[in-house]
Amino acid sequence: MTQNPSPRRAYVETYGCQMNISDGELMEGILEAQGYQIVSTPDDADVVLVNTCAIREHAERRVLGRVAQLQGIKRERPEMVIGVTGCMAQRMGDTLLDEAPYVDLVMGPDGYRALPERLAEIRTGSRSKTGRPGDRAEPPPPSKKRMQLSVLSLDMDENYEGLEQRRTSSVAAWVPIQRGCDHRCTFCIVPYVRGPEKNRKPAEIVDEIRAIADGGVTEVTLLGQTVNSYEFDGWSFPRLLREVGRVSGIERVRYQSPHPNDVTPELVEVMATEPAVCENLHLPLQAGNDRTLKRMLRRYTVESFLEKVEMVRAGVPDITLSTDVIVAFPGETDEEYRGTLQVMRTVRFDDAFTYKYSPRDGTPATRLPEEQFIDPEEAQARLAELIEVHRGIQDEINRTEVGRIENVLVEKQARDPGSILGRTRRNKVVAFPGDPARIGDYATVELTSTTGATFGGVEVAAPAGVALP
Numbered sequence: 214m215t216q217n218p219s220p221r222r223a224y225v226e227t228y229g230c231q232m233n234i235s236d237g238e239l240m241e242g243i244l245e246a247q248g249y250q251i252v253s254t255p256d257d258a259d260v261v262l263v264n265t266c267a268i269r270e271h272a273e274r275r276v277l278g279r280v281a282q283l284q285g286i287k288r289e290r291p292e293m294v295i296g297v298t299g300c301m302a303q304r305m306g307d308t309l310l311d312e313a314p315y316v317d318l319v320m321g322p323d324g325y326r327a328l329p330e331r332l333a334e335i336r337t338g339s340r341s342k343t344g345r346p347g348d349r350a351e352p353p354p355p356s357k358k359r360m361q362l363s364v365l366s367l368d369m370d371e372n373y374e375g376l377e378q379r380r381t382s383s384v385a386a387w388v389p390i391q392r393g394c395d396h397r398c399t400f401c402i403v404p405y406v407r408g409p410e411k412n413r414k415p416a417e418i419v420d421e422i423r424a425i426a427d428g429g430v431t432e433v434t435l436l437g438q439t440v441n442s443y444e445f446d447g448w449s450f451p452r453l454l455r456e457v458g459r460v461s462g463i464e465r466v467r468y469q470s471p472h473p474n475d476v477t478p479e480l481v482e483v484m485a486t487e488p489a490v491c492e493n494l495h496l497p498l499q500a501g502n503d504r505t506l507k508r509m510l511r512r513y514t515v516e517s518f519l520e521k522v523e524m525v526r527a528g529v530p531d532i533t534l535s536t537d538v539i540v541a542f543p544g545e546t547d548e549e550y551r552g553t554l555q556v557m558r559t560v561r562f563d564d565a566f567t568y569k570y571s572p573r574d575g576t577p578a579t580r581l582p583e584e585q586f587i588d589p590e591e592a593q594a595r596l597a598e599l600i601e602v603h604r605g606i607q608d609e610i611n612r613t614e615v616g617r618i619e620n621v622l623v624e625k626q627a628r629d630p631g632s633i634l635g636r637t638r639r640n641k642v643v644a645f646p647g648d649p650a651r652i653g654d655y656a657t658v659e660l661t662s663t664t665g666a667t668f669g670g671v672e673v674a675a676p677a678g679v680a681l682p
């Protein structure tokens with residue numbers, strides 16, 4: 214009797230945004246469906262995939278360092294396949310294969326469906342007929358047993374319908390509803406590495422969320438690069454959001470990342486009236502000055518951004534807001550930068566992700582005159598001041614929230630043994646005494662202290678007859 218060979222083991226290490234994390238789960242799902250065992254360390258894996266981000270130079274350098282480190286394992290086990298996937302793979306393409314000859318596979322975000330076939334080709338050294346035009350296959354050099362493959366074509370139709378992600382969280386699920394981006398913000402690499410916007414069919418999205426709810430997960434986050442520009446056959450994003458919020462078993466719905474221009478009265482109405490849609494919105498500001506916004510090609514002004522904030526707050530009074538901000542965009546004057554600080558003080562975001570501008574080859578902003586690029590020390594000083602201003606505001610807001618009683622979804626064990634960590638509907642993080650067996654449960658928690666950014670709390674009895682925010 215012949216014995217089944219032991220399954221091949223695959224390890225996927227993901228960097229970058231939630232969309233990329235979701236792609237990592239997709240690759241794991243695709244490999245698992247083909248009999249691979251997913252393992253949690255590269256040490257004993259047959260295939261190691263580093264799923265990368267290209268948004269900032271610093272993130273890329275970090276990943277290149279990590280890939281070089283993996284070469285050490287490959288020296289011990291030359292049969293191990295190293296693949297680099299995701300946005301940096303798409304951006305660097307064949308250059309990556311040339312610079313890192315120990316990498317066997319470079320695959321962009323539209324190539325994952327054929328991942329098992331491409332891996333088999335690398336193993337056997339022969340190409341199947343399913344390679345797409347534009348993909349490169351290098352025959353193995355005499356010194357090497359394997360071919361190198363690059364899979365870099367962007368595919369207007371690839372939405373990964375019909376494929377299952379390997380979801381590892383039993384608490385919350387991230388559901389991509391859109392891939393790519395039709396905007397051309399001049400600082401951003403994403404449209405060049407992920408192609409134009411592609412939206413999934415609403416029926417498939419809702420079916421997937423029904424299956425997620427049937428599996429016991431109660432929170433979903435709809436994902437897209439400009440998620441609220443979603444449109445499919447007469448389905449707008451607000452309509453989809455409403456439908457998702459009504460799936461039986463789903464208690465909380467979030468979405469990420471919206472574009473301010475697509476925050477409409479209809480969307481606010483859905484947020485205000487659908488009980489499952491959480492009172493939290495990420496609204497990327499990027500800059501608080503009209504000339505900079507125009508040069509970033511953000512397609513809104515400070516005034517219209519502030520109007521959106523007002524509209525959202527009028528419709529959902531208890532809403533929390535977070536944002537992204539870039540300082541030291543080429544040509545940003547000190548006065549213009551101070552405009553950003555002013556908007557931060559006006560809006561008072563609950564949370565902010567703050568960055569220095571990072572030039573990305575191929576994006577329009579890199580072609581601005583050299584003298585416009587801001588001195589790194591000045592850029593650092595602007596960032597430090599922005600962070601200080603934001604933290605001060607966040608601390609003030611959170612101190613006023615101590616004493617609130619909130620509905621918390623328990624996500625994981627906290628750093629302190631004996632404590633668990635969860636999130637309120639308004640996306641505030643709370644640690645409180647409790648048993649990790651509660652992960653996935655909802656608890657009623659009084660916020661008793663704050664570090665400025667997060668909260669400590671204690672579980673209390675739910676107030677009778679009161680629906681908690």
Ligand code: F3S
Pocket residue numbers: 228229230231232233265266267268299300301402403407
């Ligand atoms: Fe995300 Fe980074 Fe790509 S932020 S879309 S993984 S460039």
